[in-house]
Amino acid sequence: MSHHVRRNSPGTGAARMVSAATRRRLGASRAIASPVVSRSALTIGVLAVQGDVREHVRVLTGLGAHSHGIRRPTELTDLDGLVIPGGESTTMDKLVRAFDLFDPLRALIAGGLPVYGSCAGMIMLADRIAEGRPDQQTLGGLDITVRRNAFGRQVDSFESSLDFAGLAEPVHAVFIRAPWVEEVGNGVEVLARVPDGAAAGAAAGRIVAVRQGPLMATSFHPEVGGDGRVHRMFVDLVRQ
Numbered sequence: 001m002s003h004h005v006r007r008n009s010p011g012t013g014a015a016r017m018v019s020a021a022t023r024r025r026l027g028a029s030r031a032i033a034s035p036v037v038s039r040s041a042l043t044i045g046v047l048a049v050q051g052d053v054r055e056h057v058r059v060l061t062g063l064g065a066h067s068h069g070i071r072r073p074t075e076l077t078d079l080d081g082l083v084i085p086g087g088e089s090t091t092m093d094k095l096v097r098a099f100d101l102f103d104p105l106r107a108l109i110a111g112g113l114p115v116y117g118s119c120a121g122m123i124m125l126a127d128r129i130a131e132g133r134p135d136q137q138t139l140g141g142l143d144i145t146v147r148r149n150a151f152g153r154q155v156d157s158f159e160s161s162l163d164f165a166g167l168a169e170p171v172h173a174v175f176i177r178a179p180w181v182e183e184v185g186n187g188v189e190v191l192a193r194v195p196d197g198a199a200a201g202a203a204a205g206r207i208v209a210v211r212q213g214p215l216m217a218t219s220f221h222p223e224v225g226g227d228g229r230v231h232r233m234f235v236d237l238v239r240q
Contacts, residue, residue: 042080042238045070047105049095051087051120055223059231065238073104081114081238084121086176086221089148090136092120102139109141114214116234122146122210122217123179130182141215143185149177162220164209165191167229173208173220180219181207188212211237 041064046056048069060067060083070076082105084092096102109115109125117125124138128145161170171192180203184190192209208219209230216237222230 041066042235043067043078044081044083044235044238045075045079046083046085047092047096047101047121049087049099049101050092051085052221052223053085055221056083056085056118056231059223059228060235063228063232063235065235070101071099073100076101076104076108079108079113081116081234082108083234084115084117084124084139085223086119086121089120089123089138089179090133092124093136093138096139102137106139109139109215112214114234114238115141115216116231116237117215117217118221118223119176119178119219122181122219123148125215125217126181128183142210142212142217143188144181144210144212144217145183146179147182148179159225160194162192162195162208164230165189166233171222171230172225172227173218173222174225175208175220178208178219181210184210185212191216192218214238 043066044060046053046060046067046069048071053069057067057069070079070082096105115125117123123129123146125140125142126138126144126146127140127142129136129138130145130147132148159172159174162173164171173192180194184207189211190207190209191211192207194203194206194208196204210217214237216234218230222228
């Protein structure tokens with residue numbers, strides 16, 4: 001029986017799980033992360049209770065934003081946007097409560113703060129979780145149903161090229177025990193799906209990137225794939 005958790009993944013080792021080819025691409029893409037001087041630099045925090053925080057900070061900094069980790073409610077002030085990284089969604093849920101961040105984060109999201117979630121971050125932004133733990137809650141905001149660890153165990157992680165709405169060239173996506181989106185509400189824009197013939201097999205056609213108003217989420221980890229375009233799309237969303 002399928003259980004849906006209302007309103008209420010794996011980033012800690014995300015950088016270590018990618019292939020050698022991806023690591024080479026990441027090393028070759030340092031130019032993406034070269035600081036860009038901006039007369040009106042945005043401040044985009046990265047939730048730093050757990051997950052691959054440094055990778056997101058590096059990419060955002062390279063795109064000209066002021067970026068730093070967020071661990072305390074007092075650090076949520078004066079943010080233009082926020083990133084919720086990959087990690088483990090049940091652990092992240094417990095830690096945002098332990099750090100007294102849960103209610104302030106929900107209030108900011110409800111108030112329209114632009115937020116991007118990758119992998120576990122997508123789960124944290126989802127309104128509903130299929131087969132979630134009974135005690136698991138999310139910050140909510142995205143009218144979607146996600147399935148945790150939908151692609152299988154960590155050893156089943158894979159990489160694929162995705163057509164991504166708004167981007168001229170495909171995105172190289174790294175999936176690590178990733179969720180996928182099973183249902184979307186009327187106001188949710190689908191940005192990417194797993195292509196037919198992908199290594200995920202039965203996952204072909206599954207939704208792996210969405211946007212709704214100021215909220216954006218991907219099942220995969222663009223912060224370790226050496227491609228800053230997804231983050232740039234979010235920075236543009238924040239600037240708007």
